[in-house]
Amino acid sequence: MSLLEEATLPVPKAPVTPGLEPFWAALAEGELKLPFSRVTGELVWYPRAADARGPADLEWRTAPGRGVVYSVTVVRRPAGEYRDSGPYALAYVTLEEGVRVLTHVIGIPPEDVRIGMPVRAVVAEGADGAVLLRFRPVEEGA
Amino acid sequence: MSGIRGGAYIVGAYEHPERKITGSSVPQVLAEVVSGALADAGLSAEDVDGWFGSSEQPGLGGLSMLEYLGLTNVRHVEDTESGGASYPTHVGHATAAIMAGRCDVAVVAMGGLPRSLPPHRSVPGPEDPFETPYGISPVALYALAAARHMHEYGTTSAQLAEVKVAASLHAQHNPAALLRTPVTVDEVLDSPLIADPLHRLDCCVTTDGGGAVVVVSPAVAAQLPGHKVKVLGQAEAVKPAGAAVDATYTAAVWSGPRAFAEAGVKPGDVDYASIYDSFTITVLMLLEDLGFCAKGEGGRFVADGGLLAHTGKLAVNTDGGGLCNNHPDSRGGMVKIIEAVRQLRGTANPPVQLPDVQIALVQGIGKAIGSRHYSSTLLLGQEDS
Numbered sequence: 001m002s003l004l005e006e007a008t009l010p011v012p013k014a015p016v017t018p019g020l021e022p023f024w025a026a027l028a029e030g031e032l033k034l035p036f037s038r039v040t041g042e043l044v045w046y047p048r049a050a051d052a053r054g055p056a057d058l059e060w061r062t063a064p065g066r067g068v069v070y071s072v073t074v075v076r077r078p079a080g081e082y083r084d085s086g087p088y089a090l091a092y093v094t095l096e097e098g099v100r101v102l103t104h105v106i107g108i109p110p111e112d113v114r115i116g117m118p119v120r121a122v123v124a125e126g127a128d129g130a131v132l133l134r135f136r137p138v139e140e141g142a
Numbered sequence: 143m144s145g146i147r148g149g150a151y152i153v154g155a156y157e158h159p160e161r162k163i164t165g166s167s168v169p170q171v172l173a174e175v176v177s178g179a180l181a182d183a184g185l186s187a188e189d190v191d192g193w194f195g196s197s198e199q200p201g202l203g204g205l206s207m208l209e210y211l212g213l214t215n216v217r218h219v220e221d222t223e224s225g226g227a228s229y230p231t232h233v234g235h236a237t238a239a240i241m242a243g244r245c246d247v248a249v250v251a252m253g254g255l256p257r258s259l260p261p262h263r264s265v266p267g268p269e270d271p272f273e274t275p276y277g278i279s280p281v282a283l284y285a286l287a288a289a290r291h292m293h294e295y296g297t298t299s300a301q302l303a304e305v306k307v308a309a310s311l312h313a314q315h316n317p318a319a320l321l322r323t324p325v326t327v328d329e330v331l332d333s334p335l336i337a338d339p340l341h342r343l344d345c346c347v348t349t350d351g352g353g354a355v356v357v358v359s360p361a362v363a364a365q366l367p368g369h370k371v372k373v374l375g376q377a378e379a380v381k382p383a384g385a386a387v388d389a390t391y392t393a394a395v396w397s398g399p400r401a402f403a404e405a406g407v408k409p410g411d412v413d414y415a416s417i418y419d420s421f422t423i424t425v426l427m428l429l430e431d432l433g434f435c436a437k438g439e440g441g442r443f444v445a446d447g448g449l450l451a452h453t454g455k456l457a458v459n460t461d462g463g464g465l466c467n468n469h470p471d472s473r474g475g476m477v478k479i480i481e482a483v484r485q486l487r488g489t490a491n492p493p494v495q496l497p498d499v500q501i502a503l504v505q506g507i508g509k510a511i512g513s514r515h516y517s518s519t520l521l522l523g524q525e526d527s
Binding site for chain 2: 011012013014015016017020042043044045046047048070071072073074075076077078079080081082088090091092094098099100101102103104111115116132
């Protein structure tokens with residue numbers, strides 16, 4: 001099932017760094033793929049192509065994108081590309097794989113987002129094709 | 143013997159008196175604070191053989207500034223950048239360099255004009271693609287730490303406001319402070335939310351200015367007539383955001399114990415503390431992480447005037463701190479050192495001058511406690527301490 005949806009907030013274009021193309025290519029296809037090191041077996045977050053042990057041998061595994069809000073703030077004075085977007089919920093979400101990603105929680109008023117709230121990944125697609133991982137609350141009964 | 147205890151003395155200090163500067167430049171501000179600190183020490187530009195600056199130096203960093211300032215006898219240069227934590231780290235590094243014989247008279251300086259100059263930009267980091275597109279800012283990243291601290295420990299916005307109230311009660315006695323009017327808890331809570339749960343009055347001020355200190359060898363210090371402040375210990379630490387950030391503690395959990403051990407003192411020995419106050423939550427979490435109270439007890443520690451001179455549990459930021467006095471170049475570590483030096487010298491503003499300060503602590507933070515950041519802890523004492 002594709003996670004793609006039309007963006008409700010601006011989608012600033014993220015620079016694609018060498019070695020991490022699969023992350024962005026998967027998002028563009030509506031999928032979340034997370035990088036696991038074949039050296040350590042660990043999920044590498046934030047994704048990086050190398051460390052002091054040498055080049056990372058990354059395996060990109062599709063993830064369901066289920067998580068829980070770890071912390072959240074309402075950004076009341078948006079700036080830059082968000083200047084005209086109104087307040088938004090900036091959050092850390094803990095994925096069930098154990099990593100904690102910086103993201104937005106959308107779909108409800110930002111002040112209603114709570115720590116501990118179960119959320120699911122969506123991929124917001126901007127008009128120019130730029131994509132960004134965001135989260136929505138899990139609907140009741142889902 | 144290992145460690146830097148007693149390896150150098152701070153013999154000069156100067157804080158730029160202005161908070162809004164027009165018609166000047168960053169090199170001019172640096173010239174003013176360096177000449178001011180040298181005059182305070184009774185030393186001259188020719189005496190300076192060590193230089194410690196940070197990323198706010200324009201042009202080629204120390205290379206440009208040493209030429210501009212006419213410091214031609216420098217043989218040890220360090221341009222270490224660790225945000226607002228840079229300067230307490232520089233004092234520790236200067237002491238180590240002096241002990242190694244690499245210099246005898248080191249100047250640590252900073253200055254900035256953030257009210258009129260745009261922020262100095264750096265090359266994007268490898269983490270940027272996964273963070274910057276979300277519209278992050280310093281206040282938002284600190285807010286994420288505050289929200290989680292509240293969730294885990296029951297810390298309240300009113301407790302955070304107490305940090306600002308104490309700063310304002312101190313700042314009313316500081317003629318140079320940007321904000322000199324005392325505020326109440328209710329006034330903090332009634333100020334607009336910037337990034338929940340942080341209000342406008344939970345945030346530090348943005349000011350121009352800067353400061354400098356002169357760190358010298360014991361041999362040089364012995365020839366000077368002024369009050370000497372002994373460097374007792376210093377440690378820095380780095381906390382990555384990591385794969386699963388824990389936003390409820392800072393890197394001071396590592397820098398604090400190492401600095402205390404080097405100095406041979408414990409939190410209960412500290413008579414005065416300059417604690418980084420980029421936001422109110424910064425102070426509250428640092429008090430916990432430095433061991434002034436148990437983890438999660440910061441809210442109760444700061445409540446009911448806990449940080450006030452004379453009557454509180456620990457006198458913190460008696461100049462009014464970054465919340466009220468100044469936060470030059472959005473890097474508060476230098477003025478934190480200078481107020482600690484004043485308290486040890488007995489030259490703080492009279493209503494907030496503490497009696498008989500033997501040990502002072504300076505705690506710096508660089509970048510965001512809700513994400514990756516630097517911590518630097520510096521312990522200073524009287525000449526005979």
